[in-house]
Structures are given as C-alpha cells and as structure tokens.
Amino acid sequence: VKDMADVVQQPGDYSFSYNTHVDGIMGFEVIKDVITEINFEKKKFIFYPKTLDINKRTPDNKKTFLNKLLPIGSGSLEMFAEAPSGKKLTLALDTGNSFYATTHKDVLERVGLWSPGKEAKYMTSAGVASGVVDAFYMKMPAMKIFNVPVAESHWDIIDLPSSSAEGDGTIGFGFLKNFNIVIDYERRRVWMDNFTGQVVNEAEGDIGIVATNNRKTKRTVIFKVSPDTPAAAAGIKEGDEVLSVDGKELIDVGYDRFKNLMRGKVGEKVKLAISRNGTLMRYELERKSLMNTTD
Template sequence: MLAPLLAKAQGFKLPENQKFEKIKFELINNIIVIPIDINGTELKFVFDSGVSKPILFNLSDQDSIPINNVSEVTIRGLGGGEPMKALSSQGNTFKLGKARNYSQDLYVVLDKGINFSTSLGIPVHGILGYEIFRDFVVEINYQSQHIKLHNPRLYERKQNKRSQTLPLSIEKRKAYVEGTVLMRDSENIHVKLLVDTGSSDALWLLHQPEKGLEIPEKNYEDFLGRGLSGDIFGKRTKVSGVKIGDFELKDAKAAFPYRESFGYIQNFGDRNGSVGGEILKRFNFIFDYQSGLITLRKNGNFKSPFQYNLAGIDLQHNGLRYIAESIAGLNGVVRDDDNSSFGNVQILLENKTRLSLVPEIIVSGIRAGSPAAEAGLREGDVILAVNGKSVHRYKLQEILSMLNEKEGKRIKVLIERYNKDLLFTFVLKKVFDDDD
C-alpha cells in the first residue's frame, strides 16, 4: 500500500543505485536546450538556473498536453511589460532521461506573444531549472554539450588541479557566485553575480555608482535580450576584465540593463549583476546546491573572442513561406535540403520546379547608427540571402554569424520589402576602438 504513496513523493529522483544520468543538449546562442517529457508529451525546454518554477509556453493548436489541478495566477519576468495571466498546475509528471518527478508544479502561459522559438530558431516550449539543480549534483559540459545529473547520495567529489571549487550561495531558489570586475580605470570591484544559464549574454551589471559600477564612457544603446515580460534594453560596453576564482577573462563584453527591465524587483540586496551563457560556455561546471559549492574548469571555448552585433541587426523567424527553385538536371531528382527544424514540405512541379516550405527570416530590430541601419535596412525586412547564400539553407544562428563575421568584412544582404527584392551593402565596423 505504501508503494503508490512513495511513487508520488515530490522531487526528481533517479532509479535506485543509479549514480548519474547523462543527457545531451543543444547549445543555441549560448543557451542550453534540453529534451523533457511532461505528462507523456515530448517537449524542449531552456535549462535556466535563473528560473524558480518550470514555465510552459508557446503552445500551438496542434499541441496536446494534459495538465493537472489548474488555477489562475499572475506572474512577471524580466522586461518592461505588464504582469501576465498564467495557469498554475500541480501534480504533473516530468521525465528527464531516467530522472523522474511525479508531482511537479508548473506555470502555463497562454499568451502567444511569449515565444522564444522565433529568436532561437528551433521550437522551444518552456523553461525550467531550480528543481533539477536542487535535486541533483549537476555537471554541465559546455564543450561536449551534455549534462550529468548525479545522485547526491552516491556522488563522490574528485580533485583536479585544473579545476577550482568556490562557494555558491542559494537565495530564493537562485544561485550566486562572487567575483571581481576590472573597470576601465583599473579599479577592481568585488561583485556578487547571479548565475544565469538562461541568458545568452556575457555579463550584466547593475548601475551602482556608489559601489564603483559606473557605466564606461564608451557605450551604445543595445537590445540585450527578451524576458517573459518583454524586451530588455540597456547600454552595451566592455570592462577590462572579469574574474571568477582564479580565472580571468580580459576585455570582457558587458552590459548595463535599464532599471525598468527589473521593475518587479524592489530590492537587489547585495547583488551586483549576473553572469550568462557567453561567459559560462567557456567553462565546464559542477553545481552542488546542497553543499553550496560550484566547481569550474576552463574548456576549449575559454579564449574565444566575445561576439558583438557588428551589423546591428536582430533576426527572428516569422512563420513559413514557399520558395520556388529550379531543379538542376533533367532526371527529376530533388536534392535534400536540411530544413528539419521546421519541416521540409516540398512540391514538385512537372519535374522542373520545386516549391519548398521554409522558415521566413525577418529583421526584428536594428540598432540606430549601425552599418545596417546606415545602409538602409529596416525592421520587418525579409532576409533572402547573405553574401549570395540563400538563408533558407542555414540555421538562424548561422545566418547571424554570416552577418557579423569580422570587422572590415563587406556584407551584401538581399531582402524583400513590399514584394520587391532589394540589395544592400555595408561594411562591418568595430563597436569599440582598440584603445578603449
């Protein structure tokens, strides 16, 4: 009689005596996307250490996901928008590999405007984090793109000369690590940073002049990301360096988000900012929430240059569109394009022309004064090709890389505007001079 009751115990667990479960993930724009089963439905979630409860969104008319014990609530995330209505659901079954939770709470956001799939380029249905970190010792290998969920009862900590273990404080279901920011005037400032695997950016700092965190003179206004409550803007800049433990990253990319993006947070306490995926991906981590420890070891990404939006263009998916292509050869053989992320519907017309259903990529934002803006590109333009390469053959992040390859690169962008094809050319420029 006790077996059903024990099976319903809250929290994620592995099968008895299993030491760990290994799960592959996709790293997209510095963000970890993992597969998860919720009440029998296979979904993809962002693995976000900055979120306290799982949130399900981006439900389409085709999705069929049973959820249990529902009531209405109001929630709010980062961004300057208003709080949103959501459903609170209890007693759901979550499966992550062989890890199981038979009584998981979650929020369901019904607002179709909340959709991270358009900016990531793959279908993403939600975010989760804290419960996984709470119930396991979580090892994240950014380089090989896998996570190990270690059974805390059976986990044995190993010593490694190339690794360093630091204190990790857990406050209100969020993890914080201490570090040092080296400002442009060579002043070293001790900081307490939120560890945010759900952020694609590098380093966010709060504007706290009284603590020495003043916005450097060299900066520009930029789109920093998208939160549950809207878009986040701030001042993009860089600092002389950031240190976590003994590891130092020089000339680190940084940003100071505008205060209104955190409107729902009344008191930051002793927090000074957050560290996101563009820095985190340079290490492999072991998070041990129960012991209050984090172990980090630099990997092959450590010396990778920080990526800036040199072109000044933000892109997103905007549904699907048909394109017509002539078939090379007369035998009617259709070459196999990789559009698996959003389907690959094709129609063959008289063995001469192929109609393919492909993602439509549009300019979702453009930075004032950027090379793309000065060339004449506008928000809403449909991107057809970059440097002669048809964009429907590439993933969204690959297209962004083409647009921001290196300083001095000449970029040619073919777009569609009001049913006309237009070609724009611009040269990529550094956003900061070498002597900044």
C-alpha cells in the same frame, strides 16, 4: 523525478542560438536536490551520491576553482564577479542563456565602470522577461568572474536599472561552456574545471539593426537602426522589411533569430534584400565591432 511541471514553447530559437539541436531547457528545479555535474567536455550530465563532498577538493585557482554560493536567490545560483575597483557584482550562473554575460548600466556605474549620465553608442535591443528593452555591447576590462581571472570580455548591457534588489545579472553559456561544473546546492558549493583553457570571448561583429516578425504579414520588420553603424551609413531605415539574408528567404523570423543572423565575425559581410514601400533594395554590409568601452 516526481511532481514536476513542464512549460512548452517553440524551441527553434534555442537551436539557432546554441548552434546545435535543442529541444528545450532543463531548469534548476531538476538538480537542486542532487549533486550534479554539467560536463560540457563530454556533453552529458553526471549525478553523484550525496557522499561526494566537493568542499574537500583543493582548487589550484588556475584551472580549477571552488566557489561558495551566496545565500540569496531561491531559484538561482548566485556568485560574485569582481571589477577592477574591487567592488563585487552578484551574478547568476545560468547555462540556459546563450550569451557570455549580461548586467545593467546602473550596476556598471556602481562598480566604477561607467560614468553616470554617459550615453552609450550603438544601441541595440535585448530580450528580457518583461519583453524587448534597449541594450548595448561593452568591452570589459580585466576582472574576475566566479574567481576566474578574465583578461578581457564582451558583455551585453541592459540600459535599464536592475529589476532585482539582490542580483546584478547573469553569466551565461558563452563563458560556462569552457568548464565542467559540479553543483552541490545543499552544501552551497560549485566546482569549476576549465577543460578548454579558454575564458575570453571574441567581440562579434554587427551591422546595427534590430528586427522582428510581423505576425500578420509574416515578414521581418526593422524597428531599430543604430546611428554610426554600417546599416545607418547604407541608408537602411526603421520600417524596412528584410526579405532575405545571404540569399535565404526570411519567413516569420523573430527577434532572437534575426539578431543571431546579423552577428558574426568582425570583417565578414552579410547580404540583405530589403523592401521599402514595395521597392526592392539590395545591400552588402561589412560587420563591425560595435562595442562601448569602460571609463
């Protein structure tokens, strides 16, 4: 590979998010001129000669799917998802994001899945290119994602209008890990083989707090407590410092890692040691499903 540049950043949160060792993320630029298979089943990349034409393959639309890339996005792979209304969402295929799927509240309004003016419950935060923004979780109805029928799924919703005039969001690793994916960018085709037989994601439990590290004190400080959540019911407050989670001391733990520490199976309990103005308090909270539902 010639004339490539790399960006160095801390990989710790990558490894924690994916639950495996990760040294970094390889971007789209590396594969755009090569027919590439991302084989999650065997955990490897396979590079094919340009004589391979996946457009000649016949999908059964049950296990195998052939998608056409949309003629937008110079540095992304954009394809359609379809809401129950039949209206389309333009979503990027992005194995580099650990979540299942994300979109914006105004997109949900456009496709008939959210009423204008309706307030979301269980507000949390999400990290985007511009920083940390308000977000919420949502249980989605039966729909098609890249032509794949999905009976039910749970998405991250950004509580801000989309910053792109073309794209509506992203389909991430949580969905794509179930497929071996062959990408032919030149012919604008993507082949997907559902080797796991799974496409849905279980609703994760949470307790309703968001925190990040204070660079001066190296402590993890809570900056959001969502109403009607286990944390709010227990009396946890914004500004409280989280000293440990399940007995493990937190030192310089940032937003992404803390978010993953809080999430887990519904019904599981998490133990927190919290300092408020120098007073130590201990909590044991049960994770709940903090999901919004469609209209």
